[in-house]
Amino acid sequence: MYPTRAVRHAAWDALDSLFPVGRYPRHLISLFFRLLYPWYWPSSCWNFVVSCIKAVLYSIVRLIFSRQEKPRQS
Numbered sequence: 001m002y003p004t005r006a007v008r009h010a011a012w013d014a015l016d017s018l019f020p021v022g023r024y025p026r027h028l029i030s031l032f033f034r035l036l037y038p039w040y041w042p043s044s045c046w047n048f049v050v051s052c053i054k055a056v057l058y059s060i061v062r063l064i065f066s067r068q069e070k071p072r073q074s
Contacts, residue, residue: 005047 003011016023034044 012026015026034040
């Protein structure tokens, strides 16, 4: 009846890539509607924290690997 979290996020990613101009208004509207349902707040906060940690770790790993490749090119 309802799509899974992975399907919803895949749809969001598709919308973000197809229509990049409306990305931030869509996310603000989604946040507003999420605030209307407080019983989802703990899971939303947890998923936000996990995604932030993943983004920081991926950027650190990308930074490390980009620095390792630069001396090889010269």
